[in-house]
Amino acid sequence: MLKVSGPLDFAAIRAEFDVPEAFPPDVLAEADRVAAAPPLPDHDATDLPLVTVDPPGARDLDQAMHLARTATGYRVSYAIADVGAFVPLGSAVDAEARRRGQTVYCPDGRTPLHPPQLSEGAASLLPDQLRPAALWTIDLDAQGEVTAVDLRRARVRSRAQLDYASVGERLPAELELLPEIGRLLQARARDRGAIELGTPSQEVEPGPDGGWTVVFRGQSDVEGWNAQISLLTGRCAARLMLDGGVGILRTLPAPDPGAVEALRRLAPGLGVAWPEGAGPGEVIATLDPATPRHAAFLDAATSLLRGAGYTAVDGELPAEPGHGGVGGPYAHVTAPLRRLVDRFGTEVCLALAAGQQPSAELRAALPELPALMAASDRRTHAVERAVVDLVEATLLAGRVGEVFEAVVLDAEEKRSTVVLTELAVQARCDGRLTPGDVVRVRLTQAGPATRTVRFEPA
Incomplete structure (x- = not known):
């Protein structure tokens, strides 16, 4: 550890x-x-x-x-x-x-x-x-x-x-x-x-x-x-x-219908079964957060609870x-x-x-x-x-340039959120990746003074 x-x-x-x-x-x-x-x-x-x-x-x-x-x-x-x-x-x-x-x-x-x-x-x-x-x-x-x-x-x-x-x-x-x-x-x-x-x-x-x-x-x-x-x-x-x-x-x-529908469309790509007539709570109750694709789905599901x-x-x-x-x-x-x-x-x-x-x-x-x-x-x-x-940031301060295995939690147009499999670190990664994928990322920034950690695809 x-x-x-x-x-x-x-x-x-x-x-x-x-x-x-x-x-x-x-x-x-x-x-x-x-x-x-x-x-x-x-x-x-x-x-x-x-x-x-x-x-x-x-x-x-x-x-x-x-x-x-x-x-x-x-x-x-x-x-x-x-x-x-x-x-x-x-x-x-x-x-x-x-x-x-x-x-x-x-x-x-x-x-x-x-x-x-x-x-x-x-x-x-x-x-x-x-x-x-x-x-x-x-x-x-x-x-x-x-x-x-x-x-x-x-x-x-x-x-x-x-x-x-x-x-x-x-x-x-x-x-x-x-x-x-x-x-x-x-x-x-x-x-x-x-x-x-x-x-x-x-x-x-x-x-x-x-x-x-x-x-x-x-x-x-x-x-x-x-x-x-x-x-x-x-x-x-x-x-x-x-x-x-x-x-x-x-x-x-109550969850916005549009957010529920967006989550429903995301489910097949992450290997999540969504039976006909099931609500999001029923689907979520069947998932294992330790499974990378399930973790990505659960991260997306936070949109229902805003x-x-x-x-x-x-x-x-x-x-x-x-x-x-x-x-x-x-x-x-x-x-x-x-x-x-x-x-x-x-x-x-x-x-x-x-x-x-x-x-x-x-x-x-x-x-x-x-x-x-x-x-x-x-x-x-x-x-x-x-x-x-x-x-x-302090844990990773001496490891800039190293490559880590990570799971992609979510993605926007120019950046994604990843969580490392080696450490319990969740941070931004430059570039758009695919949620649920296991990827390799390179540490580009770890600054304790600014409390900042950033990665890029390796």
């Missing part, structure tokens, strides 16, 4: 994109006060054997889960960190969270949305700790369709902090139904026309002997099933909001309230420690589930969220891209 052995200045990238670092003193003081006396709801659900599943070493634990079989199907108990109990509207922590928008992750650490004494302490669903939570209880029938939803504030205690690899090796009793329920929910998603690309993401990881390297990381089965529980909860939240006429939805237009945003609802319902990737209405409510909008969505749902209307102060804040989250998303994506570009 090729790696960068020297230090890289990720802090300079954060500074370049104005990522807020240190918390102001008044924010830290307020967080200290509320963390010292966590607010605990009256409803006691500490007998529920919840567990968390996160990457190893995570401390900002948003969700804890328990799965059970019922006489007619399944019960999903999903506890979400009750950040709203710690962060009142108008508080100093609230104002700072609106400035940040979301937690920003870099290889050398995270820049949290909330002060660590909350995000990694009093509000986090750490094991063996009494915590306030928004507890979703979702009943499913034998086919995985929702039959009942309950949401309330509750005190909970997670039994264990698990990671994806350990759960994949041995399912604990609390999650033994995860594969069964996860596959059912995946099947229902395909029925709705949901589009789940499943393409590996580029990530910077520590090298085996120190330093940094770039890898492609795909989603494991456990991560996919776990994501389905989160998506299920987000769909239930959106239903509550639409029925109540108030909330904040995560929206994405235009995601947030839509505030208060009174009049939006004409298109759905999310094209999910295949129906959806809201972000399951990651409030790491994403600003989830706290507001959860507070709306808690009020509606109790038969009440959200407060005037909460309703007044909803229209501000789409712009706040859009700005935060742009900053976060720019940081993530810059980090990968820096490591790629």
Whole structure:
């Protein structure tokens, strides 16, 4: 594995994109006060054997889960960190969270949305700790369709902090139904026309002997099933909001028919079967991202998922309230420690589930969220891209002129995008190539100072 052995200045990238670092003193003081006396709801659900599943070493634990079989199907108990109990509207922590928008992750650490004494302490669903939570209880029938939803504030205690690899090796009793329920929910998603690309993401990881390297990381089965529980909860939240006429939805237009038709025309050339009457989600679900031509097809399929945003609802319902990737209405409510909008969505749902209307102060804040989250998303994506570009350029800095094997992902009139088969590097290549082809390319530029990597056909 090729790696960068020297230090890289990720802090300079954060500074370049104005990522807020240190918390102001008044924010830290307020967080200290509320963390010292966590607010605990009256409803006691500490007998529920919840567990968390996160990457190893995570401390900002948003969700804890328990799965059970019922006489007619399944019960999903999903506890979400009750950040709203710690962060009142108008508080100093609230104002700072609106400035940040979301937690920003870099290889050398995270820049949290909330002060660590909350995000990694009093509000986090750490094991063996009494915590306030928004507890979703979702009943499913034998086919995985929702039959009942309950949401309330509750005190909970997670039994264990698990990671994806350990759960994949041995399912604990609390999650033994995860594969069964996860596959059912995946099947229902395909029925709705949901589009789940499943393409590996580029990530910077520590090298085996120190330093940094770039890898492609795909989603494991456990991560996919776990994501389905989160998506299920987000769909239930959106239903509550639409029925109540108030909330904040995560929206994405349905795929443009022209884009679907262009993808359909591309399929034969990449060896992708598209049966008559099948939707793009059904076709994509059959593909293997490790196959070069399938990878090129999946890269092209990202054109179907453009235009995601947030839509505030208060009174009049939006004409298109759905999310094209999910295949129906959806809201972000399951990651409030790491994403600003989830706290507001959860507070709306808690009020509606109790038969009440959200407060005037909460309703007044909803229209501000789409712009706040859009700005935060742009900053976060720019940081993530810059980090990968820096490591790629540094990895290849001494190899200009060398020839590499690559797979062509896409092509425009005068340039293409290729991904190397030797390294997890994705970059521009001069000239128009054929998507899905395995080609040889020569490195012409690798500049760490400009974070630039370029190739040409060899």
